[in-house]
């Protein structure tokens with residue numbers, strides 16, 4: 001059985017005051033029926049971990065370097081995230097792939113570093129609107145999975161998030177059929193790389209304009225094991241109903 005996961009990605013949002021949202025979220029879900037993860041900016045990570053220490057909410061990073069230490073100004077290693085209290089780290093988010101030109105190989109190296117540091121790697125994949133319209137979605141997802149997912153992944157150390165680039169922060173959401181098609185495809189592809197048993201245990205998240213109003217419908221899709229939520233994860237009042245919808249799914 002895959003335990004469902006409601007993950008929030010705060011991106012480059014949040015200063016000290018945002019820790020209150022985390023505390024409110026934790027209080028609202030003392031014994032949740034799913035895993036809850038918030039990935040704040042790294043400046044808040046340590047305090048965020050302290051804020052949720054006695055709760056069921058976990059915290060994670062939004063990116064890590066592939067190396068454990070060294071002369072890489074401005075970068076953060078997976079070990080450092082772990083030390084700050086992270087249980088997980090997002091790698092290969094489309095904003096990293098676009099803003100920082102990260103390749104599949106770099107994402108794979110980061111995911112390997114994350115797993116080696118004892119973190120869960122949340123590997124993101126997803127097509128652009130151009131690729132979707134050109135009918136290239138599944139080919140792209142196949143290539144991204146093949147290039148970004150470490151061969152050594154175990155079901156407990158890997159999460160894959162399908163985030164169509166055109167659905168991120170736009171209010172546009174793929175149809176339920178499109179979400180189902182990609183998630184089914186990802187499960188099958190992962191079985192090729194990791195074997196049936198591992199692939200059957202990997203949690204697959206949908207991300208892109210998830211809100212309280214569309215969450216239940218998305219969570220009802222086979223092979224959707226939760227969500228990676230951006231904007232609607234910033235406020236406990238917005239994220240909490242999404243967590244509740246997942247608990248009921």
Ligand code: 13P
Nearest residue numbers: 009168169208209230231
């Ligand atoms: P939004 O939920 O704001 O569309 O962002 C999704 C996302 O990119 C999460 O990583």
